Amino acid sequence: MRRASLPVKAMNDLFLRRAVLEQPVPAHEYWTELAAVRCLAHTPLEFSVPVTFFVGENGTGKSTLLEALAVASGFNAEGGSRNFRFSTRETHSGMHQYLRLVRGFRPKSGFFLRAESFYNVASAVDELGRGDEDFMSRYGGRSLHEQSHGESVLALVRSRFVPGGLYFLDEPEAALSPMRQMSLLVRIYDLAAQGAQFIVCTHSPILMALPGAQVLQFDEDGFAPVDYRETEHVRVTKRFLEDPERMLQYLLQEDL
Numbered sequence: 431m432r433r434a435s436l437p438v439k440a441m442n443d444l445f446l447r448r449a450v451l452e453q454p455v456p457a458h459e460y461w462t463e464l465a466a467v468r469c470l471a472h473t474p475l476e477f478s479v480p481v482t483f484f485v486g487e488n489g490t491g492k493s494t495l496l497e498a499l500a501v502a503s504g505f506n507a508e509g510g511s512r513n514f515r516f517s518t519r520e521t522h523s524g525m526h527q528y529l530r531l532v533r534g535f536r537p538k539s540g541f542f543l544r545a546e547s548f549y550n551v552a553s554a555v556d557e558l559g560r561g562d563e564d565f566m567s568r569y570g571g572r573s574l575h576e577q578s579h580g581e582s583v584l585a586l587v588r589s590r591f592v593p594g595g596l597y598f599l600d601e602p603e604a605a606l607s608p609m610r611q612m613s614l615l616v617r618i619y620d621l622a623a624q625g626a627q628f629i630v631c632t633h634s635p636i637l638m639a640l641p642g643a644q645v646l647q648f649d650e651d652g653f654a655p656v657d658y659r660e661t662e663h664v665r666v667t668k669r670f671l672e673d674p675e676r677m678l679q680y681l682l683q684e685d686l
Contacts, residue, residue: 443534443535444477444478444480444534444627445533445534445535445536445537445596445627446477446499446503446531446532446533446534446596446627446629447476447477447532447533447534448474448475448476448477448531448532449470449474449475449499449502449529449530449531449532450470450474450475450529450530450532451467451470451471451528451529451530452528452529452530453471453528455467455471455525455528456524459523459524460523461491461494461498461523461524461525464490464491464494464495465490465491465648465649465650465651465652465653466490466491466492466494466495466648466652466653467491467494467495467525468652469651469652469653470495470652470653473652473653475495475653477627477629477644478644479642479643479644480622480623480625480626480627480628480642481618481619481622481627481628481630481640481642481643481644482628482629482630482643482644482645482646483630483631483632483637483638483640483643483644483645483646484496484629484630484631484632484646484648484653485631485632485633485638485645485646485647485648485656485661485663486647486648486649486653486662487648487649487662490648490649490650491648492631492648493544493600493601493631494523494525495525496598496600496629496631497523497525497526497544497600498523498525498526498529499526499529499531499598499629500542500598501526502526502529502531503531503540503596503598505540505541505542505598506542508544508550508551509541509542509543509544509548509550509551510541510542510551510554511539511540511541511542511590512540537594537595537596537627538592538593538594538595539591539592539594539595539596540595540596540597540598541586541590541591541595541597541598542597542598542600543583543586543587543597543598543599543600543602544599544600544601545600545601545602545604545605546600546601548579548582548583548605551574552573552574552575552582553575555569555573555574556573556574556575567589568589568590569585569586569589569590570582570585570586570588570589571589572585574586578605579604579605580605580606580607580610583602583605583606583614584606584610584613584614584617587602587614587617587618588617591617591621591626592621592626593621593624593625593626594624594625594626595621595626595627596626596627597621597626597627597628597629598628598629598630599628599629599630599631599632600630600631601631601632601633602614602630602632602637603632603633603634603636603637608636611634611636611637612636614637615636615637615639615640618630618637618640619640619641633663634663635661635663635664635667638658638661638663638664639658643658645657645658645661647661647662
């Protein structure tokens, strides 16, 4: 059966509707200099559809903002559910303290998945689930460490993510092949159609093609909505795949 585009929802049907940066923010903090933060100081971040993608170059503030949204929503800074409270090293910014979130209904569940600290989350799952088969069943029934990185990410999303949840994902495609990214896209779509909300930082042209998603482009001017096909990720990837030889000649011209 053909899947249609996700419906545009009224803002009060979403778990997270808006984020506003309270002023004044502290001086001499690295995150206050990010273009996304300067933009947020005068432009509230609005959510109107179940899936929102943050896209753009490295260093534009995507992950920092996503982390702040997750922490302000009650999630552990290194990832996990609201019940996870482990910390291997506190490196997150204090931005969450200055975010005012406008919420809708309370989500039934939720999770903060970030690629860079997924190993720590998997270790916490093993520790919390030792001898508890019911707990481990919510993570696929098998230690996440006993699977490849990509398999464990998909096991988590398939088993732990449920309809009616709020999910923050930071570069979930990092360990996934193109085919597995398509599997993740389908899972996100199906859960969003059943009332889940996703906010995702990604560099994957595959994921950001999800029908009906809001795509926010982050750049030196801040953030703004953009059509999927107009993102730099799609345009650069398309140019490369259409004529890799020409692109390689351009990229490697100094060595030719």
